[in-house]
Amino acid sequence: MEQWAYHPWFGIILTVGIWIVARWIRHRAGTPLLDPVMLTIAAILGVLLLAHIPFDAYNRGGQVLAFLLGPSVVALAVPFYRRLEKIKRNLVPILISVAVGSITGIGSAVGLALLLGGSREIAVSLSPKSVTTPIAIGISQEIGGLPSITAAAVILTGILGGMLGPELIRLIGVRSQFATGLAIGTAAHGIGTARALREGELEGAMSGVGMMLNGLITAVLLPYLLPLFL
Amino acid sequence: MIRKETVVSFALLLLFLGVGNAISLGLHLRVPGNVIGMILLTVCLLTKVLDVKRVEPAADMLLSEIGLFFVPPGVAVMLYFDLIAKQWFPLLAGVVGSLLAVLWATALAARLFEKKEARES
Numbered sequence A: 001m002e003q004w005a006y007h008p009w010f011g012i013i014l015t016v017g018i019w020i021v022a023r024w025i026r027h028r029a030g031t032p033l034l035d036p037v038m039l040t041i042a043a044i045l046g047v048l049l050l051a052h053i054p055f056d057a058y059n060r061g062g063q064v065l066a067f068l069l070g071p072s073v074v075a076l077a078v079p080f081y082r083r084l085e086k087i088k089r090n091l092v093p094i095l096i097s098v099a100v101g102s103i104t105g106i107g108s109a110v111g112l113a114l115l116l117g118g119s120r121e122i123a124v125s126l127s128p129k130s131v132t133t134p135i136a137i138g139i140s141q142e143i144g145g146l147p148s149i150t151a152a153a154v155i156l157t158g159i160l161g162g163m164l165g166p167e168l169i170r171l172i173g174v175r176s177q178f179a180t181g182l183a184i185g186t187a188a189h190g191i192g193t194a195r196a197l198r199e200g201e202l203e204g205a206m207s208g209v210g211m212m213l214n215g216l217i218t219a220v221l222l223p224y225l226l227p228l229f230l
Numbered sequence B: 001m002i003r004k005e006t007v008v009s010f011a012l013l014l015l016f017l018g019v020g021n022a023i024s025l026g027l028h029l030r031v032p033g034n035v036i037g038m039i040l041l042t043v044c045l046l047t048k049v050l051d052v053k054r055v056e057p058a059a060d061m062l063l064s065e066i067g068l069f070f071v072p073p074g075v076a077v078m079l080y081f082d083l084i085a086k087q088w089f090p091l092l093a094g095v096v097g098s099l100l101a102v103l104w105a106t107a108l109a110a111r112l113f114e115k116k117e118a119r120e121s
Helices: A008-029 A036-050 A055-067 A069-075 A077-115 A120-126 A133-142 A147-171 A177-199 A201-229 B004-026 B033-046 B052-064 B071-120
Strands: none
Touching: A008 A036, A008 A055, A008 B071, A036 A055, A036 A147, A036 B071, A055 A069, A055 B071, A069 A077, A069 A133, A069 B004, A069 B033, A069 B052, A077 A120, A077 A177, A077 A201, A077 B033, A077 B052, A077 B071, A120 A147, A120 B071, A133 A147, A133 A201, A133 B033, A147 A177, A147 B071, A177 A201, A177 B071, A201 B033, B004 B033, B004 B052, B033 B052
16 A cells, blocks of 8 residues: 555645635535535545545545544533523423433434334444534444544434424424424434524524533433343 | 743643542542543532632633543444444444433423422512
8 A cells, every 4th residue: 555645644735635625515505414424424435445545544634534533522511611601591391392302312222223124334324414513423332432433413303304394393293493402402403403594593503502501411411221122 | 822820721721630539549439530531620619718710711722622622432333343343233222212211300390490490489
């Protein structure tokens, strides 16, 4: 294998370069559904497969970027704090609603995967699929899942929820902006929240709250709930 | 140009990350250390132990590009193409079915509370 591909700068430059292009494409397309993370992953996969570069070579640089995931998750405390200040009064009903969604999500993902012939590994990797990607990756590592499968499931969940979330909620007769926003954020994290923001200001704000609380609740509950399902 | 405030706030984030990891490992918690760090920082902000302005510069900078940092863990999916080829159906059905379940369960629970509040007021 070419030595240069094993140099950390290869993975860093490839990732940042494609990321900048992907963000530009999303900006031009003007839809939150063209997720730049998905575009970047797909383009890098194409480059590595075509050039026969192993993942280990790419990841010399990749892990340098992935290290920043840690402080970034800690940094989520800042938007979380700003939102908590606004919803203080309604915190308990919101917390319970998101917890209901969170536990439903874990149970249904694990249950469906196992029922349909999925392996234990797949079921575990799928269990945090509604949680925002940076937190979901950490949870997946902690519970013995495959973080990359989790990331793929999370992004797919976000795109589907962003595409169809509000319509699917109207299907069961729920019209409330508050409930719609909270449900979209809880089910489809940041990508869903981008769609909720276009539905309206209240939907967007509640979606952000749902996303943060579900990330937190799932991170704390899932490692202890999982043994009950498996 | 990187300002001093940005460097200090980045160091603070790393400090909370380190403490979170130490707690996760030391107490054998199965919660990721970065999430524990996030919870600790949120508590410090809510109780005004730490002013949000102290951590904002680096936090806003990292969060504006957070997607970049989970590209490499996502690219690792290439190691599991065989597994996905074999298990694509439970994976896909799990995502779609569970998405529906979460959307509906959360929306119904939230509406229940909304109606209760409307009756009481």
